[in-house]
Amino acid sequence: MPVFSPSSHHPAPAAECEPGTAPEQQTAVDKALTLLKSLAELDGEIGVSELARRNRMSKSTTFRLLGILQRNDLVDRVGSDYRLGTQLFDIIARGFGADALLLHERLLPHLVDLYELTHETVHLAMLHGTDIVYVNKLHGHRAARSPSRIGACVPAYCTGVGKALLAFDHDAAEAAISAGLPARTEYTLADSDRFRADLRRIRQEGIAYDRQEAVLGLTCVAVPVMGAAGRPVAALSIAGSDRRFDPARFAPALRRVAFEAGRTINAAMVRQAAPTGTAGL
CATH class of the missing domain: 3.30.450.40 (GAF domain)
Incomplete structure (x- = not known):
């Protein structure tokens, strides 16, 4: 069966926070949903560093939240990159x-x-x-x-x-x-x-x-x-x-x-x- 993963990613602007909400004021749920939305805009996989940069989060926070999402099948890990999980489609x-x-x-x-x-x-x-x-x-x-x-x-x-x-x-x-x-x-x-x-x-x-x-x-x-x-x-x-x-x-x-x-x-x-x-x- 073929591997369905593109070899490049298209650049995207950093995500905007809700008006009046600084990145450090966002809750963990806010940040997790932001990551899911960012992944939904991609046609493939993306690394932790790039995902953190686009969403103005620290790499450690991004990695931790991706781990939680992965354990719940909302995100899949492909090598060192991530993409939306199949469970999310079921929902x-x-x-x-x-x-x-x-x-x-x-x-x-x-x-x-x-x-x-x-x-x-x-x-x-x-x-x-x-x-x-x-x-x-x-x-x-x-x-x-x-x-x-x-x-x-x-x-x-x-x-x-x-x-x-x-x-x-x-x-x-x-x-x-x-x-x-x-x-x-x-x-x-x-x-x-x-x-x-x-x-x-x-x-x-x-x-x-x-x-x-x-x-x-x-x-x-x-x-x-x-x-x-x-x-x-x-x-x-x-x-x-x-x-x-x-x-x-x-x-x-x-x-x-x-x-x-x-x-x-x-x-x-x-x-x-x-x-x-x-x-x-």
């Missing part, structure tokens, strides 16, 4: 319902298959209102800069996974349009007519593209994971740098994996809905 996912946990657990093997086929950044996401929630993500050493993080919410209209889901949910799509489609980049489909036309194409072809619509330099291809009722329950995507990544090249592999993922999640949902004592019979 977040419960806020989005049982489906998020089911998707996260049952479709991980398919996400691994997709990574092995492409060696690009791969995502699993679900629709939450007019946003998408990243349920899972795998990436290698050449991951492009992306707003995607497990458990993060992003507006659906400017992402491949989001458009793949909105195309099959008329009410959510119209709600997103009514709320406005602010341009995140010069390539965002901020015009409602163009946006609706793109959703019609996605419904016909079953595949969505994000060509630098959310972040400059990032492009991706996405397809829905269809449920038993003929409506998508999630979406899968492959993303990479616009300078070297050809999304159409990976479309066939993405369709195959999404089809198998649909079979897996539909079977899991049937078992989950079965009366107690009959599942698996």
Whole structure:
């Protein structure tokens, strides 16, 4: 199984304290939450010294708090670096319902298959209102800069996974349009007519593209994971740098994996809905 850890970190400004609260006046809980928020902004791991610098804490305090968070599975240690722990996703996912946990657990093997086929950044996401929630993500050493993080919410209209889901949910799509489609980049489909036309194409072809619509330099291809009722329950995507990544090249592999993922999640949902004592019979 590949190692999913990028080799570099993007610099971030030091965290601001609450108005009127100096760093030394923060409680241990305040500081621990500050560290979690800082880790959530990263797409990978970070060392103690750098994390302490960004949050204007001493290295000893940062190390001590990370140890407490690690013992509670809220932070994982990777060598001498740290990243958010898997237990934190479980806590977040419960806020989005049982489906998020089911998707996260049952479709991980398919996400691994997709990574092995492409060696690009791969995502699993679900629709939450007019946003998408990243349920899972795998990436290698050449991951492009992306707003995607497990458990993060992003507006659906400017992402491949989001458009793949909105195309099959008329009410959510119209709600997103009514709320406005602010341009995140010069390539965002901020015009409602163009946006609706793109959703019609996605419904016909079953595949969505994000060509630098959310972040400059990032492009991706996405397809829905269809449920038993003929409506998508999630979406899968492959993303990479616009300078070297050809999304159409990976479309066939993405369709195959999404089809198998649909079979897996539909079977899991049937078992989950079965009366107690009959599942698996």
